[in-house]
Amino acid sequence: MTVRAESKAQSSRGRARRVTAARPARAKGTARSKISGESAPYHHGALHAALLEAAERLLERDGLSGLTLRAVAREAGVSHAAPTHHFGDLTGLVSELAAIGFRQFNAAMAAADFGGDTATEKALARARAYVAYAQAHPGMYGLMFRTERLDMKRPALHEAANAAFAGLAGAIGAQRHEAIETRALSLVQAAAIARAWSLVHGFTMLLLDGRLGDILDRLPKGTDVVTLLDAMLTTSVTRPS
Amino acid sequence: MTVRAESKAQSSRGRARRVTAARPARAKGTARSKISGESAPYHHGALHAALLEAAERLLERDGLSGLTLRAVAREAGVSHAAPTHHFGDLTGLVSELAAIGFRQFNAAMAAADFGGDTATEKALARARAYVAYAQAHPGMYGLMFRTERLDMKRPALHEAANAAFAGLAGAIGAQRHEAIETRALSLVQAAAIARAWSLVHGFTMLLLDGRLGDILDRLPKGTDVVTLLDAMLTTSVTRPS
DNA sequence: GCCCAAATCTTTACGATGTAAAGATATCAT
DNA sequence: ATGATATCTTTACATCGTAAAGATTTGGGC
Numbered sequence: 203m204t205v206r207a208e209s210k211a212q213s214s215r216g217r218a219r220r221v222t223a224a225r226p227a228r229a230k231g232t233a234r235s236k237i238s239g240e241s242a243p244y245h246h247g248a249l250h251a252a253l254l255e256a257a258e259r260l261l262e263r264d265g266l267s268g269l270t271l272r273a274v275a276r277e278a279g280v281s282h283a284a285p286t287h288h289f290g291d292l293t294g295l296v297s298e299l300a301a302i303g304f305r306q307f308n309a310a311m312a313a314a315d316f317g318g319d320t321a322t323e324k325a326l327a328r329a330r331a332y333v334a335y336a337q338a339h340p341g342m343y344g345l346m347f348r349t350e351r352l353d354m355k356r357p358a359l360h361e362a363a364n365a366a367f368a369g370l371a372g373a374i375g376a377q378r379h380e381a382i383e384t385r386a387l388s389l390v391q392a393a394a395i396a397r398a399w400s401l402v403h404g405f406t407m408l409l410l411d412g413r414l415g416d417i418l419d420r421l422p423k424g425t426d427v428v429t430l431l432d433a434m435l436t437t438s439v440t441r442p443s
Numbered sequence: 444m445t446v447r448a449e450s451k452a453q454s455s456r457g458r459a460r461r462v463t464a465a466r467p468a469r470a471k472g473t474a475r476s477k478i479s480g481e482s483a484p485y486h487h488g489a490l491h492a493a494l495l496e497a498a499e500r501l502l503e504r505d506g507l508s509g510l511t512l513r514a515v516a517r518e519a520g521v522s523h524a525a526p527t528h529h530f531g532d533l534t535g536l537v538s539e540l541a542a543i544g545f546r547q548f549n550a551a552m553a554a555a556d557f558g559g560d561t562a563t564e565k566a567l568a569r570a571r572a573y574v575a576y577a578q579a580h581p582g583m584y585g586l587m588f589r590t591e592r593l594d595m596k597r598p599a600l601h602e603a604a605n606a607a608f609a610g611l612a613g614a615i616g617a618q619r620h621e622a623i624e625t626r627a628l629s630l631v632q633a634a635a636i637a638r639a640w641s642l643v644h645g646f647t648m649l650l651l652d653g654r655l656g657d658i659l660d661r662l663p664k665g666t667d668v669v670t671l672l673d674a675m676l677t678t679s680v681t682r683p684s
Numbered sequence: 685g686c687c688c689a690a691a692t693c694t695t696t697a698c699g700a701t702g703t704a705a706a707g708a709t710a711t712c713a714t
Numbered sequence: 715a716t717g718a719t720a721t722c723t724t725t726a727c728a729t730c731g732t733a734a735a736g737a738t739t740t741g742g743g744c
Contacts, residue, residue: 404645
């Protein structure tokens with residue numbers, strides 16, 4: 203295992219100009235896979251998955267601007283062009299990563315479905331889980347709704363995002379005590395879905411963008427985000443006049 | 444006026460290597476200011492404003508990824524490093540542009556305040572104006588809430604964004620028949636602000652990201668976005684059970 | 685076991701970008 | 715008028731995405 207440096211040295215023949223720059227010998231093994239003892243089948247074996255893990259790590263550590271093809275390759279310890287072969291281009295990698303995000307999100311929401319007794323409590327539990335996922339994976343959540351960087355035609359992403367939408371629609375239907383067929387919607391149903399989604403997505407985006415800080419700072423000291431979320435969702439909505 | 448090419452030729456002395464590339468003579472005057480007859484004080488005179496106009500044009504035409512320092516310089520017909528002097532770096536230009544967006548937005552919202560008779564109608568009118576601004580200036584709206592690309596410490600941006608928030612809080616206060624002092628908020632007040640903002644911001648973001656298309660397509664053919672918005676805001680909110 | 689085709693990974697190369705630094709030019713206070 | 719300053723251009727460099735070609739490993743057919 204790790205016959206890496208050798209094959210490296212061997213392959214370096216031919217045009218040996220421009221060596222003045224003296225590269226740092228290609229810092230290797232910076233982030234070897236956790237299972238470093240698994241006989242490392244070479245060709246790295248599972249680069250596809252390793253690149254996606256590296257990408258998620260980078261996204262959450264350095265933000266969206268730190269998520270570059272070359273940085274991902276560095277983090278995974280491969281050449282800068284390796285990701286291209288697995289994802290085509292940056293949009294491909296980013297879309298695949300967003301699909302993973304939607305699957306994580308769907309799993310979190312499914313787990314939250316055992317969250318309350320009454321319909322209202324269930325809805326609250328789902329909303330809390332929604333915001334909690336975004337707070338735990340802000341980079342991922344931001345990516346999932348940054349359409350200009352995604353290729354929604356990718357099957358993995360398309361399916362995962364659709365599953366998320368179906369989960370939302372189903373939850374709204376359950377709360378309204380009616381099955382929602384996703385083919386056709388009444389205006390009232392559509393309004394209910396749009397309201398729930400807009401509320402929790404808008405809250406989340408404002409929170410992640412730091413825009414809710416202005417509000418939280420003006421509340422009785424130390425008021426939690428969840429408290430504000432609960433109050434937003436439970437307080438009587440329309441004109442108290 | 445337009446002594447440009449001359450001074451250009453004069454200045455080109457000294458190191459005349461690398462001429463093999465044969466640049467296209469620096470396509471000038473591609474986008475001369477509308478007031479081309481105003482004696483063109485040269486030094487371009489009002490580059491700061493011209494760059495911002497070029498930036499807005501580029502943003503709405505080519506999207507956020509097309510908004511680069513060099514593209515803005517090209518669009519304004521100046522050298523690629525000219526914007527640096529006026530805005531420091533890309534974040535500076537983008538932040539200044541977002542400030543303009545907030546001012547446009549604030550103006551649109553102020554105009555909408557004469558929109559209805561009852562408090563509910565006024566709220567609806569404001570929400571419609573909110574979404575309408577975002578639809579008319581999707582690039583700008585996206586920029587205004589893309590915090591990772593903004594420098595919120597810039598006074599122009601900070602003030603314009605704060606004014607927008609103050610407008611929102613004031614509108615909520617008016618609707619609740621109470622003055623909201625922006626210093627301290629009760630949980631109920633904060634919840635009301637967060638609810639209104641989250642609803643309309645979330646709706647707008649989902650709309651701009653194309654996520655609402657799935658819903659609109661399943662509604663009776665040709666249902667308008669405004670119809671969905673109105674239904675979302677007016678239909679009784681909590682559990683119809 | 686061996687050999688060739690395909691898949692995987694690396695090198696090299698190119699254009700575009702952000703940004704810094706230095707040079708050139710216009711404006712302005714004095 | 716002149717010198718300081720603001721404005722704009724040139725030049726340079728590191729980084730990025732991506733394409734193309736080379737090198738290496740894998741896997742199937744014999």
